[in-house]
Amino acid sequence: MTPRRPEARLVRSYVVTDGRAHPTRNTLDLVTLLIATTDLSLAGLNPEKRRVMEVCRHGSLSLAEVAGHLRLPVSVTKVLVADLMDSGHIVTRAPIPAARPSDTRILQEVLDGLRARL
Amino acid sequence: MGCAPDSDDVYLRPSVKTAAKLLVVGHFAVGKTTFVGTLSEIRPLRTEEVMTQAGALVDDLAGTRDKTTTTVAMDFGRLTINDSLVLYLFGAPGQRRFTKLWHDMTRGALGALVLADTRRLSHSFEVMGLLEELNLPYAVAVNDFEGAPVHSLDEVREALDLLDETPLVRCDARHPDSSTRALISLVEYLLSRKTELEHA
Numbered sequence: 001m002t003p004r005r006p007e008a009r010l011v012r013s014y015v016v017t018d019g020r021a022h023p024t025r026n027t028l029d030l031v032t033l034l035i036a037t038t039d040l041s042l043a044g045l046n047p048e049k050r051r052v053m054e055v056c057r058h059g060s061l062s063l064a065e066v067a068g069h070l071r072l073p074v075s076v077t078k079v080l081v082a083d084l085m086d087s088g089h090i091v092t093r094a095p096i097p098a099a100r101p102s103d104t105r106i107l108q109e110v111l112d113g114l115r116a117r118l
Numbered sequence: 119m120g121c122a123p124d125s126d127d128v129y130l131r132p133s134v135k136t137a138a139k140l141l142v143v144g145h146f147a148v149g150k151t152t153f154v155g156t157l158s159e160i161r162p163l164r165t166e167e168v169m170t171q172a173g174a175l176v177d178d179l180a181g182t183r184d185k186t187t188t189t190v191a192m193d194f195g196r197l198t199i200n201d202s203l204v205l206y207l208f209g210a211p212g213q214r215r216f217t218k219l220w221h222d223m224t225r226g227a228l229g230a231l232v233l234a235d236t237r238r239l240s241h242s243f244e245v246m247g248l249l250e251e252l253n254l255p256y257a258v259a260v261n262d263f264e265g266a267p268v269h270s271l272d273e274v275r276e277a278l279d280l281l282d283e284t285p286l287v288r289c290d291a292r293h294p295d296s297s298t299r300a301l302i303s304l305v306e307y308l309l310s311r312k313t314e315l316e317h318a
């Protein structure tokens with residue numbers, strides 16, 4: 001059977017009726033840092049997810065950068081990444097909020113870093 | 119054309135643990151793309167959000183091919199701050215109707231730099247109002263375009279009806295030092311608000 005619309009199957013699995021129903025998706029932000037795990041097989045992943053894995057394989061990137069490199073909308077990228085997190089193919093860096101430095105600390109470091117550029 | 123980035127420089131150093139986010143916003147043609155491009159150490163990337171006409175996000179691939187949707191482009195760039203911290207700059211248009219996009223974009227953002235143009239200061243009201251509603255602190259940078267009327271910063275402050283505490287600077291988005299200084303004013307302000315809150 002030759003599908004008339006090759007993207008049909010792909011599309012159906014990403015249709016999200018309630019954009020926030022997925023638990024892992026709630027934690028995903030434009031600047032969530034993503035890392036591909038190397039020990040899982042890519043067999044069974046659809047082409048879009050393989051492309052995400054391909055981009056992430058060589059080092060870590062933010063979710064927005066992955067979307068930019070793949071020329072996919074951010075919202076679609078989030079759905080793909082959330083699925084890949086569920087299957088263990090992608091992990092996020094510093095997932096524990098408690099391990100995140102305070103905003104004050106971050107702002108001070110940003111300020112020092114910017115001043116050093118002048 | 120492959121989809122994997124071709125240079126190692128596009129990836130973050132393995133020591134990077136935290137990403138901070140600042141927004142660069144303003145009306146049409148005010149210099150957002152220029153500003154992000156001037157400061158970014160990676161080739162600035164462009165991402166798109168696909169919205170329905172009503173402003174809802176479309177997050178399936180079928181919807182993104184639908185003719186009734188509209189695409190909102192965001193530019194973003196990256197600056198390495200130190201071994202463990204990177205700063206992302208997001209440039210985005212200031213239209214109110216993209217509410218959902220705004221909520222997503224401002225989530226986790228530390229603050230925003232509003233770019234303004236003295237030839238059309240009133241065009242900045244929409245985005246400033248939006249930031250105030252979303253409770254995101256901001257500073258304003260006036261880009262001096264050629265042929266634009268020269269106003270003192272006091273006049274601009276009055277015309278924009280800024281709070282006394284809101285930083286207002288001049289900036290040339292085409293120049294790294296000038297753009298860096300504008301960001302510094304924003305971050306100094308954000309930091310002073312934090313320390314005030316902590317001591318309150």
Ligand SMILES: Nc1nc2c(ncn2[C@@H]2O[C@H](COP(=O)(O)OP(=O)(O)OP(=O)(O)O)[C@@H](O)[C@H]2O)c(=O)[nH]1
Pocket residue numbers: 144145146147148149150151152153211261262263264289290291292
């Ligand atoms: N004189 C002057 N020109 C600028 C400055 N910043 C940007 N420009 C010019 O203004 C024009 C528009 O700049 P963009 O960076 O594309 O503006 P934008 O806000 O991204 O525009 P849209 O995405 O279309 O809303 C370009 O021709 C820039 O070279 C500035 O600070 N001073």
Ligand SMILES: [Mg+2]
Pocket residue numbers: 150151152193
């Ligand atoms: Mg632009």
